[in-house]
Amino acid sequence: MSDSSSKADLSALDFKSATLYAVRVVLHTANFSALNAALDQRMKDAGAFFENEAIVIDATALTENVDWSSLLKALKAHKLLPIGVMANNQNLEAAQREGLTAVDLSSAPSKNIAPTSSETVSTTQGTQTDTSLSSEAASSQNTAHSQTQAPKAPAEPVPATMVINRPLRSGQRVYAKGGDLIVVGMVSQGAEVIADGNIHVYGPLRGKAMAGARGDTNARIFTTQLDPELLAVAGVYRVIEASLETSVRNKPAIIQLINDKLDILPLDSKG
Numbered sequence: 532m533s534d535s536s537s538k539a540d541l542s543a544l545d546f547k548s549a550t551l552y553a554v555r556v557v558l559h560t561a562n563f564s565a566l567n568a569a570l571d572q573r574m575k576d577a578g579a580f581f582e583n584e585a586i587v588i589d590a591t592a593l594t595e596n597v598d599w600s601s602l603l604k605a606l607k608a609h610k611l612l613p614i615g616v617m618a619n620n621q622n623l624e625a626a627q628r629e630g631l632t633a634v635d636l637s638s639a640p641s642k643n644i645a646p647t648s649s650e651t652v653s654t655t656q657g658t659q660t661d662t663s664l665s666s667e668a669a670s671s672q673n674t675a676h677s678q679t680q681a682p683k684a685p686a687e688p689v690p691a692t693m694v695i696n697r698p699l700r701s702g703q704r705v706y707a708k709g710g711d712l713i714v715v716g717m718v719s720q721g722a723e724v725i726a727d728g729n730i731h732v733y734g735p736l737r738g739k740a741m742a743g744a745r746g747d748t749n750a751r752i753f754t755t756q757l758d759p760e761l762l763a764v765a766g767v768y769r770v771i772e773a774s775l776e777t778s779v780r781n782k783p784a785i786i787q788l789i790n791d792k793l794d795i796l797p798l799d800s801k802g
Contacts, residue, residue, distance in 0.1 A: 561595035615632045698734070701722055720760060724738065757779050
């Protein structure tokens with residue numbers, strides 16, 4: 532007799548690949564008073580930009596014990612959502628006891644992400660596979676033909692540039708993972724554009740723009756009309772509370788890091 536009737540209906544759920552954007556909060560001290568004061572000031576400066584964001588806490592540089600319970604309460608009080616942790620030894624164990632999951636961001640590029648000239652429109656990224664030949668396979672192939680040329684390793688895939696051919700409304704967020712982002716249209720107040728590489732906005736930039744999201748300090752933001760709420764490059768951000776200088780407000784501009792400082796320059800600047 533078939534037991535098919537006892538099997539669960541697999542159509543009830545599916546596993547799908549997904550990309551989750553998360554903010555990394557890097558701890559430079561285990562002193563909770565110092566952490567709490569810095570957190571209060573950071574969140575005050577950023578306004579509501581980081582509210583309800585998923586965050587990963589990076590404590591890999593610390594050897595002292597972190598007060599995880601107090602830290603998590605402080606983060607949640609600012610409407611931040613801790614979902615993972617990077618830590619070592621006793622700090623990792625203590626964080627896991629508080630319900631955090633260990634994550635590994637070591638494969639994420641931290642700088643010098645090469646720009647792409649590809650015109651391919653893409654909203655997804657392909658998974659990377661191991662293209663190297665194992666030692667066992669290498670030794671078992673062509674052992675009797677030592678003069679056979681070894682196959683060349685495939686070139687690493689170039690990240691695709693994401694192109695958005697429409698305006699972005701308040702509440703919309705676009706994240707270009709691993710590459711550049713081009714928006715042909717307006718980025719409205721309340722909209723967010725994020726890229727691991729550069730951001731190009733051919734239209735008014737009135738929302739939030741974060742380039743170099745994984746730490747690429749060479750990333751830049753370009754726009755034909757600058758009037759943003761927040762600008763960030765490689766984690767260095769500036770909340771625009773007052774009007775910008777007349778040389779760049781509502782004009783073509785470029786935003787880049789110079790000596791770890793966020794500089795906003797007119798596109799026709801000779802400097």
